[in-house]
Amino acid sequence: xxxxxxxxxxxxxxxxxxxxxxxxxxxxxxxxxxxxxxxxxxxxxxxxxxxxxxxxxxxxxxxxxxxxxxxxxxxxxxxxxxxxxxxxxxxxxxxxxxxxxxxxxxxxxxxxxxxxxxxxxxxxxxxxxxxxxxxxxxxxxxxxxxxxxxxxxxxxxxxxxxxxxxxxxxxxxxxxxxxxxxxxxxxxxxxxxxxxxxxxxxxxxxxxxxxxxxxxxxxxxxxxxxxxxxxxxxxxxxxxxxxxxxxxxxxxxxxxxxxxxxxxxxxxxxxxxxxxxxxxx
Amino acid sequence: xxxxxxxxxxxxxxxxxxxxxxxxxxxxxxxxxxxxxxxxxxxxxxxxxxxxxxxxxxxxxxxxxxxxxxxxxxxxxxxxxxxxxxxxxxxxxxxxxxxxxxxxxxxxxxxxxxxxxxxxxxxxxxxxxxxxxxxxxxxxxxxxxxxxxxxxxxxxxxxxxxxxxxxxxxxxxxxxxxxxxxxxxxxxxxxxxxxxxxxxxxxxxxxxxxxxxxxxxxxxxxxxxxxxxxxxxxxxxxxxxxxxxxxxxxxxxxxxxxxxxxxxxxxxxxxxxxxxxxxxxxxxxxxxxxxxxxxxxxxxxxxxxxxxxxxxxxxxxxxxxxxxxx
Numbered sequence: 001x002x003x004x005x006x007x008x009x010x011x012x013x014x015x016x017x018x019x020x021x022x023x024x025x026x027x028x029x030x031x032x033x034x035x036x037x038x039x040x041x042x043x044x045x046x047x048x049x050x051x052x053x054x055x056x057x058x059x060x061x062x063x064x065x066x067x068x069x070x071x072x073x074x075x076x077x078x079x080x081x082x083x084x085x086x087x088x089x090x091x092x093x094x095x096x097x098x099x100x101x102x103x104x105x106x107x108x109x110x111x112x113x114x115x116x117x118x119x120x121x122x123x124x125x126x127x128x129x130x131x132x133x134x135x136x137x138x139x140x141x142x143x144x145x146x147x148x149x150x151x152x153x154x155x156x157x158x159x160x161x162x163x164x165x166x167x168x169x170x171x172x173x174x175x176x177x178x179x180x181x182x183x184x185x186x187x188x189x190x191x192x193x194x195x196x197x198x199x200x201x202x203x204x205x206x207x208x209x210x211x212x213x214x215x216x217x218x219x220x221x222x223x224x225x226x227x228x229x230x231x232x233x234x235x236x237x238x239x240x241x242x243x244x245x246x247x248x249x250x251x252x253x254x255x256x257x258x259x260x261x262x263x264x265x266x267x268x269x270x271x272x273x274x275x276x277x278x279x280x281x
Numbered sequence: 282x283x284x285x286x287x288x289x290x291x292x293x294x295x296x297x298x299x300x301x302x303x304x305x306x307x308x309x310x311x312x313x314x315x316x317x318x319x320x321x322x323x324x325x326x327x328x329x330x331x332x333x334x335x336x337x338x339x340x341x342x343x344x345x346x347x348x349x350x351x352x353x354x355x356x357x358x359x360x361x362x363x364x365x366x367x368x369x370x371x372x373x374x375x376x377x378x379x380x381x382x383x384x385x386x387x388x389x390x391x392x393x394x395x396x397x398x399x400x401x402x403x404x405x406x407x408x409x410x411x412x413x414x415x416x417x418x419x420x421x422x423x424x425x426x427x428x429x430x431x432x433x434x435x436x437x438x439x440x441x442x443x444x445x446x447x448x449x450x451x452x453x454x455x456x457x458x459x460x461x462x463x464x465x466x467x468x469x470x471x472x473x474x475x476x477x478x479x480x481x482x483x484x485x486x487x488x489x490x491x492x493x494x495x496x497x498x499x500x501x502x503x504x505x506x507x508x509x510x511x512x513x514x515x516x517x518x519x520x521x522x523x524x525x526x527x528x529x530x531x532x533x534x535x536x537x538x539x540x541x542x543x544x545x546x547x548x549x550x551x552x553x554x555x556x557x558x559x560x561x562x563x564x565x566x567x568x569x570x571x572x573x574x575x576x577x578x579x580x581x582x583x584x585x586x587x588x589x590x591x592x593x594x595x596x597x598x599x600x601x602x603x604x605x606x607x
Binding site: 175177178180181182183184185186187188191195196199200279280 | 330332351352354355356358359361363365367368369378379382383423426427430
């Protein structure tokens, strides 16, 4: 049955233009295959496992877990802080990228390197650093240990590089002459920023924001030390999940994880939609 | 006078980009700033537009002192070498940009955009994005965008520099015709002497931050104020210690007074034109001579033939008597 169709396709394939869009060369076919397998093993499989574990407990377990007051508080705190941190990063990350690309100042090279340190630092080390600086023995007299500010600071510390690093290359590619063209056409600095720069940078800012948000809702190491993990107050979802696992309640842990997965997915789609809107203006 | 520049200087660190520039650009004319790269002509244009600040001196546009005005308040149309298109906007939105900022009504904007696109022959491309246009089309879009705001002056910075030779030639002719229709005071920067001679009403030759000469294309060509201007406007050769144009050399096969004797050592024919290299009997660099094929054949010229060369019409400004030009 299939063999005549296959030979037919093979014989006619190269000539048919309609097929050209999806036709793959042998090399490209192998590449696509490897990419799919790789992606499946590393990403799809674990994700499916989480979802399957969730469904094992049934819908009731899922709801019960989510609506459990301590868990719900943790989810609200995590998502809320993540949104806040992402918004902060969008503003300040873009600004830092701007300064790094457009301005010349002493120590710029050093700053370029330092920006990446939160990336490179093991998160628990970041947590120790923050605890030393903003904890009870703070040398600068700022003690925010065991407060929500601690969560905010820790998340901000680890997510700062994302927007900077996504916006920077796009800004480098941006032709300053387009801004000058806008000015010569009568645009104020603000109008130029709003109508020329923001649309051009929107996809990069969104990408950075998505990364920053995803990292923020999943962060653990950098905030456990400083936030104190106080139930109902400073406990985040990753800590909550760990507690469930330690108690052997895998279904509950998976339930919270699945919800976070959903939130992340929603955030990424929402950001993408926003970015398209802005870029089209 | 539409643009009045007085005592403008600009330095970048140790580099003197412009030194004490004084220039009047007449209303409604097409003026070329001509000179080699790095000579300061683009800097001057950007200072007129307000995209660059002068260290000293003043810029007046249509009678008002614009020295301290920011670019957006000068009502100047500026066209960049690399188009500076707004990539995320369609052609129509690009052209509409300046009008929308001027808070014109939607209907007015639409009308003006349509009119401008017709002027630059891009009506059918209104909904395309700049990336979907060729270089020449992009530059015409940039021109429409600059003209849409009805600027007091139109400034073009090497507008055809990024285009290939054929398109450059077409756009050059087209710019000339457009200017004859629109009559906006226009200043354009170029390092291509042919472009300047062909298009401009007035040429300002700028070299090493100074104005070498100002004049019509004819004046510049016939009365170059310096060897620099002479050599910048076309090929030159040295005859008897003076710079002359290769086609201003008279060739004879018999001795004449005050002529340089030599031998034809190279003969190149390009279409109707013949280029000779004549090595002087006294030695030294070969002298270049340009003449028509008919003339060359008529005089019986060929490689190895002995000739006498002299200047047919002295053009070098310092030596040229005014009567010759009249």
